[in-house]
Amino acid sequence: MAGCKSFFGYPITPQTEISAYMAKRMPKEGGVFLQAESEIAAVNMVLGAAAAGVRTMTSSSSPGISLKSEGISYIAGSDLPCVIINVQRGGPGLGGIQPSQADYWQATRALGHGDFHVLVYAPASVQEMVDLVIEAFDRADEYRMPAMLLADGMLGQMMEPVTFPEVKKNVPDKPWATNGHQGKRDHNVANSLFLSPGDLHSKVVRRFEKYKEIEQKLPKAETYKTEDADIIVTAYGAAARIARSAVNMARKEGIKAGLIRPVTLYPFPKEIIRKHTENAKEILCVEMSMGQMVEDVRLSVECKKPVRFYGKTGGLIPEPAEVFEQIKRIEKRIGGAY
Amino acid sequence: MTAVFDRPKSMRDVTMHYCPGCTHGIVHRLICEVIDEMGIEGNTVGVCPVGCSVMAYDYFNCDMIEAPHGRAPAVATGVKRSLPDRFVFTYQGDGDLAAIGTAETVHAAARGENITVIFINNTTYGMTGGQMAPTTLPGQVTQTSPYGRDTAVQGYPIRVCEMLATLDGVALAERVSADCFANVKKAKKAIAKAFGNQKEKRGFSIVEVLSTCPTNWGLSPVEALERLRKDCIPYYPLGIYKDVTQGGE
Amino acid sequence: MQKKEKVLPHGGDAPYKKEILLAGFGGQGVLFAGKVLTYCGLLAGKEVSWLPSYGPEMRGGTANCSVCISDDPIGSPLVTKPDLFICMNGPSFDKFIDSVVPGGTVFIDETLVTQEVSRTDVTVYSIPAAALAAENNLSGMSNMILLGKFFKESAEETEMFSMETVKGALEKCVPSTKTHLIEVNIRAIELGRKK
Numbered sequence: 204m205a206g207c208k209s210f211f212g213y214p215i216t217p218q219t220e221i222s223a224y225m226a227k228r229m230p231k232e233g234g235v236f237l238q239a240e241s242e243i244a245a246v247n248m249v250l251g252a253a254a255a256g257v258r259t260m261t262s263s264s265s266p267g268i269s270l271k272s273e274g275i276s277y278i279a280g281s282d283l284p285c286v287i288i289n290v291q292r293g294g295p296g297l298g299g300i301q302p303s304q305a306d307y308w309q310a311t312r313a314l315g316h317g318d319f320h321v322l323v324y325a326p327a328s329v330q331e332m333v334d335l336v337i338e339a340f341d342r343a344d345e346y347r348m349p350a351m352l353l354a355d356g357m358l359g360q361m362m363e364p365v366t367f368p369e370v371k372k373n374v375p376d377k378p379w380a381t382n383g384h385q386g387k388r389d390h391n392v393a394n395s396l397f398l399s400p401g402d403l404h405s406k407v408v409r410r411f412e413k414y415k416e417i418e419q420k421l422p423k424a425e426t427y428k429t430e431d432a433d434i435i436v437t438a439y440g441a442a443a444r445i446a447r448s449a450v451n452m453a454r455k456e457g458i459k460a461g462l463i464r465p466v467t468l469y470p471f472p473k474e475i476i477r478k479h480t481e482n483a484k485e486i487l488c489v490e491m492s493m494g495q496m497v498e499d500v501r502l503s504v505e506c507k508k509p510v511r512f513y514g515k516t517g518g519l520i521p522e523p524a525e526v527f528e529q530i531k532r533i534e535k536r537i538g539g540a541y
Numbered sequence: 542m543t544a545v546f547d548r549p550k551s552m553r554d555v556t557m558h559y560c561p562g563c564t565h566g567i568v569h570r571l572i573c574e575v576i577d578e579m580g581i582e583g584n585t586v587g588v589c590p591v592g593c594s595v596m597a598y599d600y601f602n603c604d605m606i607e608a609p610h611g612r613a614p615a616v617a618t619g620v621k622r623s624l625p626d627r628f629v630f631t632y633q634g635d636g637d638l639a640a641i642g643t644a645e646t647v648h649a650a651a652r653g654e655n656i657t658v659i660f661i662n663n664t665t666y667g668m669t670g671g672q673m674a675p676t677t678l679p680g681q682v683t684q685t686s687p688y689g690r691d692t693a694v695q696g697y698p699i700r701v702c703e704m705l706a707t708l709d710g711v712a713l714a715e716r717v718s719a720d721c722f723a724n725v726k727k728a729k730k731a732i733a734k735a736f737g738n739q740k741e742k743r744g745f746s747i748v749e750v751l752s753t754c755p756t757n758w759g760l761s762p763v764e765a766l767e768r769l770r771k772d773c774i775p776y777y778p779l780g781i782y783k784d785v786t787q788g789g790e
Numbered sequence: 791m792q793k794k795e796k797v798l799p800h801g802g803d804a805p806y807k808k809e810i811l812l813a814g815f816g817g818q819g820v821l822f823a824g825k826v827l828t829y830c831g832l833l834a835g836k837e838v839s840w841l842p843s844y845g846p847e848m849r850g851g852t853a854n855c856s857v858c859i860s861d862d863p864i865g866s867p868l869v870t871k872p873d874l875f876i877c878m879n880g881p882s883f884d885k886f887i888d889s890v891v892p893g894g895t896v897f898i899d900e901t902l903v904t905q906e907v908s909r910t911d912v913t914v915y916s917i918p919a920a921a922l923a924a925e926n927n928l929s930g931m932s933n934m935i936l937l938g939k940f941f942k943e944s945a946e947e948t949e950m951f952s953m954e955t956v957k958g959a960l961e962k963c964v965p966s967t968k969t970h971l972i973e974v975n976i977r978a979i980e981l982g983r984k985k
Contacts, residue, residue, distance in 0.1 A: 209623055235622045239615065240648035247612035247645070251619020254606045255586070255627075259619070277609045301843075361867050362825065362840035364832055381604035381620070383627050385583040390553075392598045394607040441866075448865030522870045 205340040206374045207286070208257040209235035211248040213267060216300045217356040218290035221262040242267040246274030246287075253283035254393035256380025258340055262288035264356075265306050266297060268314075275349055276315025280395025282379075282410070284343035286336060287321075288352045290359035293518040301518025302356035302441060307495035310353045311469045318407050320414050322350035322421070323468040325439040329363040335466075337368065342421065344375050346413055353468060355491065357441040357520065417470050424472035425464040428454065429479045432461030434533050437476065437500050438489040439465045442514075442521070446489045449526035458534045468496070476503040483508065484537045489526055490514040549573035551582040551602045558596060562762025564719035564752040565593060568661060569600055571729045572630070575736055576603065585628040586620050588613040590642075592634035593667040611642025614649035617656045628739050630657040636666045639675040639699050646705075653710025653744035657735040660701060663752040664773060671757030675699045678776055683757070698776065702749050706782035712743035714782040718751040720769045724779070734784075743785055751777055806836065806861045806948075809869040813854035813886055814878025814899075819933035822963065823876065824855035826937065829959035831859035834950040839867035852881065859950070876936060877903055878919075897940050899932055915939055917985045923978065931978035938982020953979075 210229055212222040222238070229236035235252075239245035245261050252259035263271060268289045278285055291306045293299035310323045322342055324335040332354060339350035381391045397403035427447060429435055434453070438446040443464040453460035463479055465472050480486055486508055488497035494512040501510045513529045515521045548554065552573040559565045576582050585603040589595055591610035598605035608616040613631035621629045638646050638660050649656065665683055666672040673686040676698050680689040690698075702714040713735055717728035728750055735746035751773050753765035760768060781787070810827060814820040821842050831838040841856040856869035870889060875896045877883050883903045890896055892911040901920035917939050919932035928935070944951045956979060960972050 209619070211619065237618070237622060240644050243612065244615040244618075244645050244648065247609060247615035248619035248622070250608070250612075251588070251606065251616035251621075252623040253619070254616070255620045255623040257623045259623070273609055274612070281607070357841060357867065360842050362828060362838075363864075363867075364838060381586050381606050382624055383584045383586060384604055387583070390602050390604050392605045392607070394598060394605075396595060396607055444864070445866040445868070451865065520866075520868050522868070523866050524871070 205337040206258050206370075207234065207260055207340065209237070209248075209252045209259040211237050211239050211245040211252070211259070211261050213239050213242045213245045213263065215242075215264045215267045217292060217302075217359050218262050218264045218267075218288065220359060221288060221290070242270035243273060246271040246278075249285050249287075250274055250278050250281070250283065253278060253285045254281065254381045256377040256382045258284075258286075258344070258374055260286040260288070260336075260340075262290065264290045264292045264359075265294050265303070268306065268309065272309075272313075272315040275321065276317050276319070277395050278349050279315065279319040279321060280317060281393045282347040283349070283393060284340075284347050285349050286339045286343060286352065287349060288336075288354060291353065291355040293516065299518040300356065302491060302520060303516060303518055304355055304440060304442060304491040305493075305495070305516055306353065307468065307490070307492060310351055311471070311499070314349075314351070319348075319410065320417075320469050321348060322346070322417070322470075324350065324352050325466060325468050326352060326354055326358060327440050327443045327464060327466075329358065329361060330365050331466075332358060333365055333367060344377075346417060347379075348413075353440065355441050356518075414470075421467055422470045422472035422475060423466040424475040425462075425466060426475070426479050427462040427464070429461035429463060429483075431459050431482075433459045433484045433537060434487060434530055435461045435463055435480050435483040435485075436487045436489055436526070436530070437463045437465070437496070439468060439496060442489050442491050445521055445523050446526055448523035449489075449530060452523060452527040453530045453534075456531075458530060460530050465496070471499045471503070473499070473503040476500060477505075480504055480508060485533050486510045487526075487529055487533060488512050489521060489529075491520060492516050549577045551576040551585075553600055553602050555599055557600060559593065560754075560756045562753065562755040562765060563593070564663075564750070565661065567719050567725060568659065568728070568750050568752070569597065571725070571732050572632070572659060573601065574729060575733045576628075578733070579628075579736060579740075581628050581736070584626070585630070586624075588617045588620070588629070588631040590631065590633040590637035591668075592637050594632050594634065594661070595668065597632055611637050611640070612645055613637065614642065614645040614654065614656070614658065618649055618652070618654050621654060621656050625655070628657070628736060630659060630736070632659045633661065634667065635660070635662045635664065635674045635676040636672075639701050646701075647708070650705045650708050650745045650747070651710045653712070655739055655742050655744055656746075657732075657739055658745070658747040659732065659735075660747055660749040661752045662701070662749050662773075662777065663754040664698075665754050665757050667754045667757055671754070676701075676777075678772055700777060702747065702782040705745075705747055708745075711745045711747070711783050712738045712785045713746035713748070715747075715784065716749040716751065716777060716779050716782065718769065718774060718779055719753070720751070720766045720774075727779075734786075738786075749777075751779070806859070808859045808873050809871065810857040810859070810874045810876065811854060811869045811872035811886060811889075812857065812876040812878070813852070813882035814902075814933075816853040818853070818878050819930065820853045820878060821855050823933040823937050824857045825963045826956070826959050827857050827859070829962045830950050830955050831857075833955050833958050833962075834948075836860060836950070837862060837864050839864045841867040841869075854882065854886075874940075876940065878933065878936065879903060880905060895943075897936055899936050901932070915943060917982065919982065922981060922985070926981060928974065928978045928981065931974065934975050934978035935982035935985075938979035939985055940982075941979060942983040942985075
């Protein structure tokens with residue numbers, strides 16, 4: 204749909220649904236599906252395909268993403284675009300196979316060695332998985348960098364109605380591609396090695412200038428009933444769906460609760476969060492982890508407001524009623540204070 | 542005046558960083574000659590390894606990609622699958638291909654990826670200063686086998702061509718040597734065959750070139766070539782281990 | 791068991807909002823039955839979600855799935871307090887019976903669930919689905935027999951689970967290479983509807 208020409212995968216639960224779908228779909232679209240011998244090989248096949256100038260992707264789940272991080276760093280260091288999907292499961296180590304959001308730090312901070320970012324999108328519905336894959340390919344090409352969809356086992360395995368957009372054909376020209384110069388230009392090199400410290404410095408600095416523009420232009424978040432909210436819940440992905448249910452429960456009982464759901468995790472929607480929490484009294488961050496995004500939320504409000512955390516990890520999914528309980532507790536506290 | 546010897550067109554006019562007496566330059570030149578003779582420079586993508594030839598992308602005029610250590614066959618797979626009509630080759634050393642990249646090598650071969658792998662076997666890690674490689678000979682002294690490779694402790698060397706020749710996806714597995722004029726001529730023939738196999742879509746081709754590393758072997762260039770003949774060739778016999786164009790194999 | 795009052799108690803403000811939990815062993819067709827319900831909702835123009843949960847093994851382990859059907863966008867797709875619980879084995883009964891909302895409805899395959907329902911605040915329908923499947927040459931179709939019972943008890947309340955919609959849903963759920971199975975599924979549903 205997004206003009207993706209190749210998919211390189213390796214089986215791991217709970218993302219096998221994506222591989223199975225691509226194995227069926229790609230040959231019909233004249234594309235390539237290849238099951239690699241390892242996550243490492245798969246991501247390096249993506250590196251090769253990206254360098255060749257085609258739209259390419261891979262998907263995996265948490266332990267597999269750790270293996271891919273080598274390749275992701277090289278892809279970022281070679282300024283190549285691609286899309287990587289992480290259907291998160293519980294960790295560390297082999298962890299579990301149930302839904303989790305424990306890879307937020309990895310996705311936004313540590314997807315490989317070196318000074319770099321990847322674009323990170325957090326879908327919260329099956330429809331958004333589709334829409335954000337397209338967005339991720341477009342932005343990855345525009346900024347010549349990897350883009351990740353940070354999903355979880357819940358989104359990876361659930362079924363919901365989806366509308367597929369028109370097949371897209373306008374993939375931009377890639378004059379930098381190593382696809383054979385045909386005698387028409389000097390040779391292109393896709394490379395992340397710069398042995399002179401000065402060269403490497405300026406290369407990385409240029410990349411960070413690009414990130415500055417990205418941080419201006421691309422942050423995206425959905426806000427829900429935040430206008431008059433005293434308590435604002437922040438959550439992404441599946442946790443945001445649970446939080447949304449909890450916000451509805453709170454509203455029903457007359458508690459002014461709202462939700463901010465970051466859609467981009469890098470760039471993090473700091474400004475949106477700051478603005479929409481201006482009149483709020485407390486913030487509650489809900490995650491399926493021990494609390495990772497909560498740090499970015501605190502930075503966004505510059506620690507000027509209390510940011511509480513509620514989460515479950517290991518594959519346990521917080522229930523709307525539990526989150527509602529947390530909201531009620533906060534309401535009780537701030538109700539007394541005002 | 543007629544020029545009888547010149548730099549191949551597909552070789553860039555830059556000074557190489559290789560040590561005196563190193564055979565990398567010879568093998569680079571052979572690849573370039575083959576590319577020139579086939580007229581495929583504009584249609585070729587090369588993949589460099591991590592190792593002494595990490596910067597080979599500066600020496601070839603065709604498009605080049607620098608791969609992570611050991612991953613060149615996977616990167617080449619990504620290129621070839623995306624652009625099946627391009628000629629794709631990897632250029633890898635023994636540490637890159639036979640240690641950290643064993644899985645990528647074996648599986649690209651097993652899949653019959655229609656690519657050419659040029660494998661430089663000099664029995665040591667050159668770039669990092671001469672450590673023991675998977676191909677280091679029994680008894681060979683290196684920085685990390687200072688008392689000589691003891692097979693009871695450090696295991697045995699890997700004979701890559703023999704191993705890969707057992708795989709159905711392999712079209713050509715041939716070991717050549719860069720030690721003398723006659724062998725260099727044979728090496729070029731093997732490289733040409735490997736690129737020809739891509740054209741004919743025959744599958745995975747590997748040409749293993751026994752090479753020298755005078756610096757890390759602690760020998761003069763001439764002594765190094767002698768050692769290659771005396772020690773390396775007997776352990777790694779030259780020849781064709783598999784060639785689908787020759788019946789029977 | 792006699793029908794007591796309306797089968798699908800409405801929850802929340804939404805005009806229609808059902809949270810359904812289907813549970814049993816892997817291999818019983820629990821996930822498939824959930825898909826059929828989901829498609830019924832989809833064909834009726836509702837917001838729907840289907841979320842499976844199962845162990846790493848493909849057969850024999852525990853399996854359950856959450857189905858939400860609503861007029862409003864669905865928040866959490868995970869059903870923890872089902873309005874409707876379709877229960878196909880004993881362990882699932884023990885695990886989930888107390889999570890059903892007061893006023894909720896439970897459908898039980900009494901061939902495999904031998905426990906008594908002690909709760910008095912839920913409506914219970916119990917049929918020997920697995921035994922019926924065995925008797926009627928419908929092996930592996932106890933899921934559809936139990937669904938048939940559910941469709942019958944829900945027909946009065948909503949068109950969503952009319953045979954016409956159910957047939958449409960089955961056409962969506964059964965792979966195009968196995969269309970002959972649609973008829974068998976319908977036979978099983980009809981059998982359940984008669985009970």
